[in-house]
Amino acid sequence: MGSERNEKLSIRLNGTAASPGISIGPVFLLNVEEIRVKKHVLKDKTEAECEVKRFRNALLRSREELEEISGKVSDIIEGKQLMEVHILLLDDPAIHKEVENRIREELVSAEYAVSRVLYDILERFNSIEDPLLRSRSVDVRDVGRRLIANLLGTEKEVLANLNHPVVLVSSDLDPSHTAGLTRKQLLGIVTDLGGSTSHTAILARSMGIPSVVALKDVAEYAHPGQTVIVDGVHGVVILDPDEDELEYYTELKNRYNLAEAEIALNAENKTVTEDGVGIELSANIEFSQEADQVKRFGGKGIGLFRTEFIRLLSPEIEDNEEIHYRAYKHVLEAVHPEPVIIRTFDLGGDKFLESIPTKERNPFLGWRGIRICLDRPLKFRSQLRAVLRAAKYGNAWLMLPMITSQDQVLQVKDMLFDIEAELDTSGTPHGSIPTLGIMVETPAAALAIDFLIPHIDFVSIGSNDLTQYTLAVDRGSPYVSNLFDSLHPSVLRQIEHVARKCREAEIWVGICGQMASNPLSIPLLLGFGLNELSVSLTLIPDVKKMISVINMKEAETLAKESLMMESGNEIRKHVLDYVKSRYPAIILDEIHRDNNDRGN
Numbered sequence: 001m002g003s004e005r006n007e008k009l010s011i012r013l014n015g016t017a018a019s020p021g022i023s024i025g026p027v028f029l030l031n032v033e034e035i036r037v038k039k040h041v042l043k044d045k046t047e048a049e050c051e052v053k054r055f056r057n058a059l060l061r062s063r064e065e066l067e068e069i070s071g072k073v074s075d076i077i078e079g080k081q082l083m084e085v086h087i088l089l090l091d092d093p094a095i096h097k098e099v100e101n102r103i104r105e106e107l108v109s110a111e112y113a114v115s116r117v118l119y120d121i122l123e124r125f126n127s128i129e130d131p132l133l134r135s136r137s138v139d140v141r142d143v144g145r146r147l148i149a150n151l152l153g154t155e156k157e158v159l160a161n162l163n164h165p166v167v168l169v170s171s172d173l174d175p176s177h178t179a180g181l182t183r184k185q186l187l188g189i190v191t192d193l194g195g196s197t198s199h200t201a202i203l204a205r206s207m208g209i210p211s212v213v214a215l216k217d218v219a220e221y222a223h224p225g226q227t228v229i230v231d232g233v234h235g236v237v238i239l240d241p242d243e244d245e246l247e248y249y250t251e252l253k254n255r256y257n258l259a260e261a262e263i264a265l266n267a268e269n270k271t272v273t274e275d276g277v278g279i280e281l282s283a284n285i286e287f288s289q290e291a292d293q294v295k296r297f298g299g300k301g302i303g304l305f306r307t308e309f310i311r312l313l314s315p316e317i318e319d320n321e322e323i324h325y326r327a328y329k330h331v332l333e334a335v336h337p338e339p340v341i342i343r344t345f346d347l348g349g350d351k352f353l354e355s356i357p358t359k360e361r362n363p364f365l366g367w368r369g370i371r372i373c374l375d376r377p378l379k380f381r382s383q384l385r386a387v388l389r390a391a392k393y394g395n396a397w398l399m400l401p402m403i404t405s406q407d408q409v410l411q412v413k414d415m416l417f418d419i420e421a422e423l424d425t426s427g428t429p430h431g432s433i434p435t436l437g438i439m440v441e442t443p444a445a446a447l448a449i450d451f452l453i454p455h456i457d458f459v460s461i462g463s464n465d466l467t468q469y470t471l472a473v474d475r476g477s478p479y480v481s482n483l484f485d486s487l488h489p490s491v492l493r494q495i496e497h498v499a500r501k502c503r504e505a506e507i508w509v510g511i512c513g514q515m516a517s518n519p520l521s522i523p524l525l526l527g528f529g530l531n532e533l534s535v536s537l538t539l540i541p542d543v544k545k546m547i548s549v550i551n552m553k554e555a556e557t558l559a560k561e562s563l564m565m566e567s568g569n570e571i572r573k574h575v576l577d578y579v580k581s582r583y584p585a586i587i588l589d590e591i592h593r594d595n596n597d598r599g600n
């Protein structure tokens with residue numbers, strides 16, 4: 001990440017691509033004002049009581065505003081949740097008491113008392129070690145600003161009254177700023193802070209607005225009305241673009257729009273190889289609203305729903321079971337009757353919660369995935385309850401991550417029966433126990449797959465972790481990313497072994513790691529006989545195209561030959577020659593993606 005100024009003084013900044021698409025438009029600079037306000041001392045207790053009244057009125061007004069926004073985003077589950085969190089914070093009696101005490105005891109204005117109380121809360125947030133929990137301070141700040149704006153009577157709905165579309169530029173963005181807006185008003189969203197799973201990113205994706213975040217200093221360089229290009233595909237933002245850049249990105253934008261139109265046309269087509277063998281092509285999703293796009297991109301069902309993101313984003317103060325139940329129900333209904341593979345929480349590794357210690361020396365080898373779930377059954381049981389309740393609304397499959405032994409599967413099975421009985425006793429409506437499967441992500445599961453198969457209904461290969469654990473290469477470490485290679489013979493041999501054992505036992509086997517969308521792996525995966533490939537939503541059209549040029553007989557031969565080769569590079573070259581002969585146009589893109597894949 002960084003910035004560079006070319007000779008024509010355009011400024012190019014690199015950040016994190018948060019929502020795909022290209023847009024070009026004028027900057028709307030949103031200065032998110034500081035919470036602290038000037039101290040104003042009151043005359044006496046009577047004035048203090050007036051201030052308390054003013055504070056209570058501001059609370060009511062803020063609540064009404066949040067409810068209105070919540071109504072507007074009611075079709076976006078996570079967006080609605082965010083607004084609900086804000087309402088909960090606003091309703092917190094402890095905060096009310098603290099503010100009113102300060103007004104009465106220190107004889108200060110309501111806005112000053114609110115600003116001090118919020119400042120204290122934010123200080124406490126800043127000292128929290130867990131980065132995810134710490135990031136929740138954005139909600140506190142947002143609620144605080146709203147309250148103060150209502151007390152000061154400042155005009156904060158400027159954005160809502162825009163009469164022309166803009167690109168919103170801000171150092172940081174509060175969810176409620178974006179939640180009330182529409183695609184018509186916003187061409188793009190760019191921010192200094194945030195990550196691809198930040199609130200802004202989630203909402204931008206759900207609204208289909210191109211977005212780049214984590215730009216560090218875009219708000220400093222930008223000024224109102226200036227032209228800006230937002231490339232939400234590659235994570236690039238250009239301020240004051242020169243003519244060449246404008247021409248290039250206008251062309252790219254048109255191509256992107258055309259590609260979107262083509263996607264819509266091909267979405268109905270089945271995924272088949274050149275010689276007519278049908279392959280299931282599904283989507284990996286992190287957020288429930290992504291399920292609404294699966295059909296549009298031409299996917300079948302959901303091959304991996306990474307449910308831990310809902311938990312990472314949903315506050316502990318809310319009832320987690322309910323949040324999960326609503327999310328699963330939404331996804332199941334969206335792709336009905338196709339299957340939704342709901343993966344149970346895969347926390348730990350690089351995905352932390354405040355309740356999980358982050359001080360392990362080797363978090364990827366530590367308390368992660370199914371291990372945490374079985375050790376902390378309370379939260380896990382509430383997830384399973386949510387799945388069983390939602391299963392009534394569609395074709396739910398349940399998948400367990402990080403499995404290394406039979407015993408883990410058997411424990412979950414027992415829990416499922418127990419929860420089913422519990423739901424029956426309480427008369428809670430639910431579906432039947434879902435089709436149960438495991439992720440093969442560890443050599444332990446891959447090499448002993450025949451001992452696991454009798455206890456499960458399906459397998460999905462998590463090649464990201466399988467590669468990491470097989471090659472002893474931390475998938476997130478830049479120091480060893482050159483060693484991360486999913487085409488390494490040791491990884492391919494395990495995939496072939498698992499696929500063969502599953503076929504022999506007649507159980508369904510798919511793959512949901514990054515490999516499934518790498519054009520150099522696809523012919524091999526088909527050749528090994530996998531039933532399904534599950535890839536990121538936006539990659540479905542490319543993968544479908546790729547599959548359509550592959551001949552299954554040739555893929556089988558290629559896969560067999562690759563098993564005899566001695567290195568990832570030898571295999572890579574062999575497959576590349578084949579791919580080139582089938583589909584020359586794919587090459588450039590594919591090399592780019594293979595590089596990314598290896599660094600992941």
Ligand code: PEP
Binds near residue numbers: 462
């Ligand atoms: C994998 O490990 O390949 C996988 C799909 O799971 P995740 O990337 O969520 O660890």
Ligand code: MG
Binds near residue numbers: 401441462465
């Ligand atoms: Mg994994």
